[in-house]
Amino acid sequence: MITRRVQYEVAGRLAGPALFRLEAWQQRVKKMRKGPRKSAIFGPPLECVSKLKELMGTHYLQGRYADGAVPVAWVTSGFPVEILRPLGFHAVYPENHAALCSVQRVVPELSDAVEKEGYARDLCSYARTDIGSVVTGKTPVGRLPKPDVLLCCTNICQTVLYWYRALAAHFNVPLVLMDTPFVYGEAKPHHRQYVRDQLEELVDVAERVGGKRVDPEELEEVVRVARDGTRLWGECLAASRAKPAPWTGIDGFFHIAPIVTLRGTRQCNAYYRMLLDELNDRVAKGIGGIVNERHRLLWDNLPIWFDVRGLSTLMAERGFNFVVTTYTNAWAEAGSRIDPADPIGSAVVAYTDIILNQDLNKRLDTMRRLSRDYSVDGAVLHSDRSCKPYSIGQIDLKQRLAKELDMRVLVLEADHGDPRAYAKEQGEGRLTAFMEGFS
Amino acid sequence: MSACVAIGIDVGSTTCKLVAVDAAGEILERRVEPTHPRIEQQAERLIAELRAKVGGAPPVGATGYGRKRVPQATRSLTEITCHAKGAFRLARRGGVLVDMGGQDTKVVRIGDAGEVRDFSMNDKCAAGTGRFLEVILGRLQVPMIEVGALAARAERPIAVSSTCTVFAESEVISLVAQGEPVEGIVKGLHHSLATRVASLAGALPDGAEIFMSGGVALNAAMVAALEAALRRKVRVLSEPQLVGALGAALSLS
Numbered sequence: 001m002i003t004r005r006v007q008y009e010v011a012g013r014l015a016g017p018a019l020f021r022l023e024a025w026q027q028r029v030k031k032m033r034k035g036p037r038k039s040a041i042f043g044p045p046l047e048c049v050s051k052l053k054e055l056m057g058t059h060y061l062q063g064r065y066a067d068g069a070v071p072v073a074w075v076t077s078g079f080p081v082e083i084l085r086p087l088g089f090h091a092v093y094p095e096n097h098a099a100l101c102s103v104q105r106v107v108p109e110l111s112d113a114v115e116k117e118g119y120a121r122d123l124c125s126y127a128r129t130d131i132g133s134v135v136t137g138k139t140p141v142g143r144l145p146k147p148d149v150l151l152c153c154t155n156i157c158q159t160v161l162y163w164y165r166a167l168a169a170h171f172n173v174p175l176v177l178m179d180t181p182f183v184y185g186e187a188k189p190h191h192r193q194y195v196r197d198q199l200e201e202l203v204d205v206a207e208r209v210g211g212k213r214v215d216p217e218e219l220e221e222v223v224r225v226a227r228d229g230t231r232l233w234g235e236c237l238a239a240s241r242a243k244p245a246p247w248t249g250i251d252g253f254f255h256i257a258p259i260v261t262l263r264g265t266r267q268c269n270a271y272y273r274m275l276l277d278e279l280n281d282r283v284a285k286g287i288g289g290i291v292n293e294r295h296r297l298l299w300d301n302l303p304i305w306f307d308v309r310g311l312s313t314l315m316a317e318r319g320f321n322f323v324v325t326t327y328t329n330a331w332a333e334a335g336s337r338i339d340p341a342d343p344i345g346s347a348v349v350a351y352t353d354i355i356l357n358q359d360l361n362k363r364l365d366t367m368r369r370l371s372r373d374y375s376v377d378g379a380v381l382h383s384d385r386s387c388k389p390y391s392i393g394q395i396d397l398k399q400r401l402a403k404e405l406d407m408r409v410l411v412l413e414a415d416h417g418d419p420r421a422y423a424k425e426q427g428e429g430r431l432t433a434f435m436e437g438f439s
Numbered sequence: 440m441s442a443c444v445a446i447g448i449d450v451g452s453t454t455c456k457l458v459a460v461d462a463a464g465e466i467l468e469r470r471v472e473p474t475h476p477r478i479e480q481q482a483e484r485l486i487a488e489l490r491a492k493v494g495g496a497p498p499v500g501a502t503g504y505g506r507k508r509v510p511q512a513t514r515s516l517t518e519i520t521c522h523a524k525g526a527f528r529l530a531r532r533g534g535v536l537v538d539m540g541g542q543d544t545k546v547v548r549i550g551d552a553g554e555v556r557d558f559s560m561n562d563k564c565a566a567g568t569g570r571f572l573e574v575i576l577g578r579l580q581v582p583m584i585e586v587g588a589l590a591a592r593a594e595r596p597i598a599v600s601s602t603c604t605v606f607a608e609s610e611v612i613s614l615v616a617q618g619e620p621v622e623g624i625v626k627g628l629h630h631s632l633a634t635r636v637a638s639l640a641g642a643l644p645d646g647a648e649i650f651m652s653g654g655v656a657l658n659a660a661m662v663a664a665l666e667a668a669l670r671r672k673v674r675v676l677s678e679p680q681l682v683g684a685l686g687a688a689l690s691l692s
């Protein structure tokens with residue numbers, strides 16, 4: 001236990017940072033030798049990227065030594081992770097890990113493994129990827145620590161419940177559910193109470209697994225840090241209201257990782273402060289995420305992780321930038337509502353009233369607001385084969401947006417994780433035709 | 440003959456179409472051939488033939504799924520944009536265009552200035568395309584040319600519920616085995632396809648004219664089925680197969 005703990009701390013505090021800093025240094029030397037890489041399409045790469053790699057790389061490296069050293073929880077992306085931080089948990093985000101697998105293009109292989117076990121290909125590719133990684137032991141991050149507990153919140157979808165049940169059976173560990181009723185209009189008081197009761201129970205379970213009690217002051221502090229971090233992330237996104245936007249929506253998809261997985265930690269906030277400074281600096285200097293920003297677009301739904309680069313290049317070549325996405329924005333909204341003065345009560349609201357757990361009118365409101373705030377002249381709604389809750393209603397949303405805001409809207413069929421569910425040639429054809437319509 | 444100012448080439452999945460147009464956008468010459476796997480050579484040969492015929496070296500605009508493989512093209516645009524351009528030139532007004540080609544079916548809303556307002560397409564699947572008809576009619580041994588008259592003779596359409604090409608093929612085989620009349624099956628097939636296209640088209644704007652292009656527009660049974668499904672008159676554009684190529688040529692002016 002003690003050696004394990006030492007390994008865990010060394011990986012997180014010394015080895016990880018040293019390793020990734022060395023890598024960043026090597027990259028810098030290479031760049032100096034070769035001269036700076038200048039793209040005719042994209043603006044200069046963000047300096048922060050090396051820091052992001054260090055932060056996330058260290059997180060995964062440290063994770064390899066987490067089990068046996070500290071309590072480990074696997075959690076869904078919309079879980080109130082704040083309550084775990086004062087108890088010293090290491091939180092693993094299977095969704096983030098699955099996104100990483102998709103970027104590394106290993107999803108088909110992992111998915112094949114679970115399809116052989118009888119899971120349908122219609123299941124969300126995050127679930128297939130994660131279960132595939134668990135049963136094969138394969139992961140691009142070396143190793144994921146075994147969970148002591150699984151914590152699942154249904155505020156994003158119901159798939160997570162069945163997925164986590166499968167994990168519970170595999171690891172033979174307890175699964176704790178936080179069920180958040182879907183919100184039509186405003187949540188009713190008994191809905192709030194129902195969620196509150198579960199959250200309080202959850203604190204109990206987490207304390208038992210963590211072997212200590214939550215110190216209210218510590219929790220208050222974590223909640224403050226999480227709220228500030230979320231606000232910082234929101235400010236980073238808001239930098240793109242400037243013309244040209246200082247970065248691309250696609251950059252945003254990658255820089256979202258800390259607010260999802262490290263929310264409530266000081267490193268997370270330090271990172272976003274750095275990113276925000278850099279973005280503000282670019283705005284002041286008029287540096288754009290793409291060189292020739294002619295049209296500004298909104299992106300709805302998760303990214304197409306395995307082809308984000310190809311897609312953004314196709315768009316950027318013609319002067320199109322996704323300056324805002326409902327997905328990255330969701331992470332700037334929910335957490336900003338948590339309140340250190342009332343950690344539990346505010347978490348009930350913050351984690352229930354999120355975009356995927358609210359009716360279509362709320363989504364339309366958000367999209368309208370974002371479209372205006374970021375002065376977009378078009379939108380691409382990614383109809384994600386994997387993520388049904390995010391994709392349902394998009395035809396209506398398209399019609400309403402097109403009519404009310406007089407903008408061009410395209411529904412693009414693809415998948416966030418599995419390249420086999422995306423017809424690249426056709427998809428790019430649609431996007432090209434969509435862009436031709438602007439001139 | 441007036442002078443040719445541009446050549447348009449539409450390299451589709453089934454056929455390769457070329458037109459040479461004059462300054463007024465009138466078609467002077469046309470070529471239609473099945474698409475070869477070696478698109479570059481085929482395009483080069485056809486463009487050379489057309490240039491020899493009309494004289495000079497008019498510039499080339501390309502469209503269709505093989506458009507990127509036409510090195511002579513000075514401009515290449517998607518089929519959506521080119522079909523809209525071609526249809527607007529022929530109809531001289533905006534409206535809703537239904538293009539049924541070999542590999543895909545598209546519905547394009549064209550604005551009053553000829554601009555693309557919106558479009559939808561069938562996705563990733565041969566259901567609802569010319570290919571679907573080709574496969575099934577091939578199975579029934581009905582030549583394309585007889586389809587219209589045959590379907591018109593049918594007393595009633597026999598429902599073909601499957602829109603998947605593979606499933607519909609076996610469904611049709613079993614209908615034939617059950618002794619259902621071929622005319623009725625053919626009519627039912629067109630109905631099933633037209634319903635699919637109608638759902639792709641969604642709610643049609645009031646008063647908008649419906650145009651049809653693509654090789655399938657030559658099939659009278661399909662036009663009739665589409666009119667029934669949309670409950671609107673459908674106007675088949677002249678030389679419907681050439682609309683995309685015409686748009687590609689016009690894109691250069």
Ligand code: SF4
Nearest residue numbers: 124126156157159387
């Ligand atoms: S279905 Fe959607 S919300 Fe649920 S896990 Fe998959 S991507 Fe996330």
